[in-house]
Amino acid sequence: MHAQNLINIIADELPNLNKSESKVAKVILADPDGATQSSIAALAKAAEVSEPSVNRFCKRFNAAGFPDFKLKLAKALVSGVRFVNRNVDPDDEVSSYTPKIFDATINNLAMVRDKISHTRVNQVVDKLIQAKRIYFFGVGASGSVARDAENKFFRFNLPVSFHDDVLMQRMLASTGSTGDVFFFISHTGRTKEVVEIAEIARANGSTVIGLTAPDSPLARVSSVTLDVDVPENTDEYMPMTSRIVHLVILDVLATGVTLRRGPDFLPHLEKIKNSLKPTRYPRTN
Amino acid sequence: MHAQNLINIIADELPNLNKSESKVAKVILADPDGATQSSIAALAKAAEVSEPSVNRFCKRFNAAGFPDFKLKLAKALVSGVRFVNRNVDPDDEVSSYTPKIFDATINNLAMVRDKISHTRVNQVVDKLIQAKRIYFFGVGASGSVARDAENKFFRFNLPVSFHDDVLMQRMLASTGSTGDVFFFISHTGRTKEVVEIAEIARANGSTVIGLTAPDSPLARVSSVTLDVDVPENTDEYMPMTSRIVHLVILDVLATGVTLRRGPDFLPHLEKIKNSLKPTRYPRTN
DNA sequence: TAATTTACGTAAGTTTACTACATTATTAAG
DNA sequence: CTTAATAATGTAGTAAACTTACGTAAATTA
Structure with a gap:
């Protein structure tokens, strides 16, 4: 199986989560980038659960704790974003298509690596x-x-x-x-x-x-x-x-x-x- | 200029940093991945500077603070460009030299890009x-x-x-x-x-x-x-x-x-x- | 050499995250 | 339909981590 993205993993696990965990999951999936920038307290409040619930949620997904989870989430976001919109457009300028071609190559190398x-x-x-x-x-x-x-x-x-x-x-x-x-x-x-x-x-x-x-x-x-x-x-x-x-x-x-x-x-x-x-x-x- | 990688930015800025900032930079560049997992105290100790120095360092690179900096660093790490010790060692196993060679290539591509x-x-x-x-x-x-x-x-x-x-x-x-x-x-x-x-x-x-x-x-x-x-x-x-x-x-x-x-x-x-x-x-x- | 600016650290304060424990819900058994 | 057992969730306290304000030291300039 392909190296799964944390966000996909959470989405996949959604049906198997219990009530408060799934509340947390939904908030994170709704705005993953926002999640990486908020504190455990803010996230708990947004999901209407307690802080330890958020913490347990993180551990369920193999993170050491909340900060570690945020780190992993941030990483997942980057690789997700990077694969989007890398096609060369008919009206691209040099400054657009040059990095796109480099990025496409780099991505494939990273994948095979x-x-x-x-x-x-x-x-x-x-x-x-x-x-x-x-x-x-x-x-x-x-x-x-x-x-x-x-x-x-x-x-x-x-x-x-x-x-x-x-x-x-x-x-x-x-x-x-x-x-x-x-x-x-x-x-x-x-x-x-x-x-x-x-x-x-x-x-x-x-x-x-x-x-x-x-x-x-x-x-x-x-x-x-x-x-x-x-x-x-x-x-x-x-x-x-x-x-x-x-x-x-x-x-x-x-x-x-x-x-x-x-x-x-x-x-x-x-x-x-x-x-x-x-x-x-x-x-x- | 293209969206530069945080790690490259730090490496570029190295000569312009003052004493304690450059100490911090060196520790981070030596093991960026490790840096994302350590606390401000641990990093300060490793760099032999005070915690606020680390904090100032982070702000210098447009981060809100240390946690935000770690997040950005983590993102920079995934973007294909790994800044690890890239030299192949005489007693490297396949699992060591393979990624090193890929990484070296990817790095050069990113640089030229x-x-x-x-x-x-x-x-x-x-x-x-x-x-x-x-x-x-x-x-x-x-x-x-x-x-x-x-x-x-x-x-x-x-x-x-x-x-x-x-x-x-x-x-x-x-x-x-x-x-x-x-x-x-x-x-x-x-x-x-x-x-x-x-x-x-x-x-x-x-x-x-x-x-x-x-x-x-x-x-x-x-x-x-x-x-x-x-x-x-x-x-x-x-x-x-x-x-x-x-x-x-x-x-x-x-x-x-x-x-x-x-x-x-x-x-x-x-x-x-x-x-x-x-x-x-x-x-x- | 003094004045000024910049660099750095100390210490206190604040936020953040984690742990242990208590409470509540849920399930299963009698 | 209770009651016991288990799982789920929350509370409160604590420890750790981060930030800020301030003071001292170093460096720079006049």
Whole structure:
């Protein structure tokens, strides 16, 4: 279940509350923002109950007490408000659509941050660590993500490549074997071509990792799936943000691999970093 | 300026605070979440100041008092931007480093969201609208960003290409002329090769746009620069997040162009979207 | 060096929230 | 239909937390 908002929880629990508790609930639901700013006495009066009733109400919803409850309520309000009205309007100015696009991206990242399965991440890191070869596959926008992944993972001193060409992908998948990791990146997880290729790879005993939508055909074919459940972009003007989320997840995986490799591996990374120095103008300040 | 996050405001004001106020600020910034849960007495003790000092501190930041301040702080914390200790530790578990990486990315996005010049964005959208051709250039990690940009901008029905090969870039730049837009993407803005190519393009009368670090050599060569000032990654384990910021800025630009094109252009975008339908397994639910 | 302003803390006062206990309502059993 | 038991709610007292007023110390300026 989605990380429930305190306000929704209260609304859901309303029928299960006893008389004075439900009085309190109604007052809070009627004006949650006002509730965060009033004292326990004021709220008790507004709900026509005693102060301890309000206090008990708070504890019922897993708050330490009234102040803690107000804090939680305030937090719930923010995340609620933030999800509203973030669509780009046809007559938006730069100053409107710019923050909207940033906010939409940030929101999706925050959502995935809270939902992503750490177990799965760990499993994928395991697979990547054990891999003899890694292939990053993606088409269209996901091709760029795959390319970026290559750019990160080649640092680990193992054969890594990315491919955005489905014929190449198909041929490589057909020659794969145990120890090879095929890492598929796909927003929808329903591109037939991609799913087919994943099936081929899987049939050859290779490990198939899917960075894609949960319950999608690709997810079902994968050995391990990293679910990315960001809302489809219904708005014409709002760009697709799943690519960004994919990139960050790949960052997480790369960090996971680096940490597993241990501190002895750092000099190697340092060497790669330093190799670029002569290509750059030195900093003056 | 965009609605700034309270935590950022405090961090910004830090140099302007007097002794005891800054003591309070430091304690709050070190653990904002902890601050929301502590009493004024506890906070005063932690900061080694008197309670009224904490109270004055709160009022300085437009809070009615300490409880109100805590409320605002709590709200600031949820708004996606967490200001926790963001460095990845060598002995971090998945459950620690995963949110850290997300948070670092989110933080940088929020920072750029609030700092980016809308005038500049508008100027760049102007240039892109007027362009006869657009070239997206990037090398290394920025190559993926350039590739992604191509994937977005080809939709506008004008000649767009991306190149991650410096020789190709150099040749194309040398043949450029007025009306051509060369869009350079670079984290540091100091890669000699890239700067040289930008100079060549500029010399031919082409428009050069730089999505790069402010005051960098590349920024100085560009006709218009979009400054991306994200902190250098000093931490070995923390991935470079500027790519992500670049991608989002390109999203913003693409949206800007779409909006300028007006509603008559939407059917064209729709057509492109629909063209992919037959490649996908239909949704079952 | 004195005057003035600003910064900070002490102590008292006020509000706020919590706890223990008492009372009232509700339910179940005889 | 009582009566006992339990649950729900409120009262009153207390402890904690917050704010205010005021005084002293530090810093700044003339």
